[in-house]
Amino acid sequence: MEAKNKTKKKFNYWYILLIIPFITTLWPGLYAFDHPRLFGIPFFYWYQLAMVIITAIFTAIVYIKVKDTE
C-alpha cells in the first residue's frame, strides 16, 4: 500500500547515462583506426576496452543515483 504513493514518480534523468554506451560502441566507424596507439595497442582495441570501464562507471553512478528513489 505504501508503495502506491511512489509510483507516480518522474523519469529519472540519470538513466540517460546508460544510452551513451550504445551510441559510442555500435557504430565502429567512430573508432576503427590504428592510431593513436596506447602502449602499442591500436586505437580500435584500446578504445573498446576503455569503453568497458567507462560504461561500468556510468552504470555505478546510475545505481547510486536511483537506488534510493525506488
Place this chain on the structure above:
Amino acid sequence: MNWSALIVFVIFFVFVTVLGFYAARWRRGDLTQLDEWGLGGRKFGTLVTWFLLGGDLYTAYTFIAVPALMYGSGAMGFYAVPYTILIYPFIFVVMPRLWSVSRKHGYVTASDFVRGRFNSSSLALAVAITGILATMPYIALQLVGMQAVISAMGFGHSGLSGELPLIIAFVILAIYTYSSGLRAPASIAIVKDIMIYITIIVAMIVIPIKLGGLGHMFDAAKEALAAKNPPGSFILDSKSFFAYGSLALGSALALFLYPHSLTGVLSSNHRNTIRKNAAILPAYSLVLGFITLLGFMALAAGIKVQGNDAIPALFLKMLPDWFNGFAFAAIAIGALVPAAIMSIASANLFSRNIYREYINPNCTPEQESKIAKLISLIVKVGALVFILFFPKTYAINLQLLGGIWILQTFPAIIVGLYTNWFNKWALVIGWFVGMATGTWMAFSQNMASTYPLHIFGATIPGYAAIFAVIVNFIVTVILTFIFRAMGMENGGDQTTEEDYKTAS
C-alpha cells in the same frame, strides 16, 4: 603426455569435485522444492551472484572460441567486447522488473512469466521450447572447450583416451548437479573465476614480454593476418561496420533471454543485487577483452593450428607446464559451471512448463523437483552423446541457430515486461515467422551468422537474428491491430504494474 600439466590439472579438478558435493550443505534448503534445487532458494547476495553470473556467461567455449575467431579472421572477433559492454546497461534497466514480478508470483522461468502475463499456455510453450533448443547445443559446446584443453595435455582428439576424460568429467558434473542443484555451480564458480583471473593476469604479463612488447605483438599479428588466405582484417573494414554493430547488439539483447542467464538473475536475493552486478560484472568483460587478444598473440607467436587449438597451443609454447595444468583446469572447470547451470535451467523449463503444464497438471512440488533433477541428467547425457557421436560442426551450427532463435522471444519476454498490449496469438505467430526467417537466413548462407540483406539497391551484411526479430516485431504489431479490430482479447493478466517494482 604432459605429466606436470596433467598432475596439476587433476589436483584442481578433484578439489572442485569435492566442493561440488559439499555444496548441498551450503545454506541448506529443502532440495525437494524446485525453488530450492533450481534457484538456490533465491538467496544469493551480490558477491555470489557476481561469481555465478560471471561463471555462467563467460564460459569455457567463450575462452576457446572467441580468441580462435580473432586468430582466424582478425578484428571481427573483437565484437565480443562491445557485446559484453552493452549487456549491462540493458539488464540494469530491464531485469529488476523481471526479478520483482517473478518473486511476487513464484515464477521460476521466463515461460512462467509469459504464461501469467498473456494468459497463454501456447506462448509459454513456444518460449520454453525455444529456451531448451537454444541451450542444448550450448551445453554440448562446453564439451568442445573442455576437449581442446584435454587434448593439449596429450590425450589426443579422438579415440578412447581422448573421450574417457570427457566422460569422467561429465559424469561427475551430472552427479553433483543432481544432488546439490544450483548451489553446486555457485560454489564451484567462485574457485573457477579466481583461477581464470590468475591465469589471464599471468598470461597478459608474460606472453607480450616474450613477444617483444605489445606494440611489436600487434605488428606481428598484423603481418600474420595479411598473409592469410583470405586475409584477415587487423582494423575493422568499413564494409563490416553494420555486421559488427548488429552482432554486438543482437548478442547483447539475446544473452539474458537464455534460460541459464535468467536462472542467475532469479536466484539473487534482491533487485538491487542485479543492479549492483550490472556495475561490477564488466570486470569479466575486461578479462574477456584480454582473452580475445590472446588470439593475436597466437598469431604473433607463429602458432599454426586449427582455430580452437590456438590458445592451448599458445600456452604450451609460452608458459611452464605446471602453470598450464592450472590454466587448463581453470578452462575445464569453466566448462562445468555453465554446463551445470544450463542443464538446471532447461530442466526447470521442462518440469515447470511442459511436465506440469501438459503431462501431469496435478503433480506435487516434490514430483516437479524430481522430474527437474532427472531431466538435468538426461540433458547432459544428450550433450555428451551428441559430442561423441556427431561431427563437432553440428553443435557449432546449432548454437549459432540457437542465438538467432532465442532473440525471437524478445517481444514476449522483454517488451512483455513493460506492456501487455500485444495480442497473445500475434506474439505466437510473430515468434514463428521470426524463427523461420532467421533459420532460413542462416541456411541460405551456409550456416553463417551474418546475412547480406538487399534493400533499396544496397547490400547490407548484418546479424540474421536482428533481421529476423525485426520481421517478428512487424508481424506481431500488424496482427495485434488486426486481432484487436476483430475484438479478440488476451483475458486475465495475472500481474499488475505494482508487481514489477516491489523490492521484496
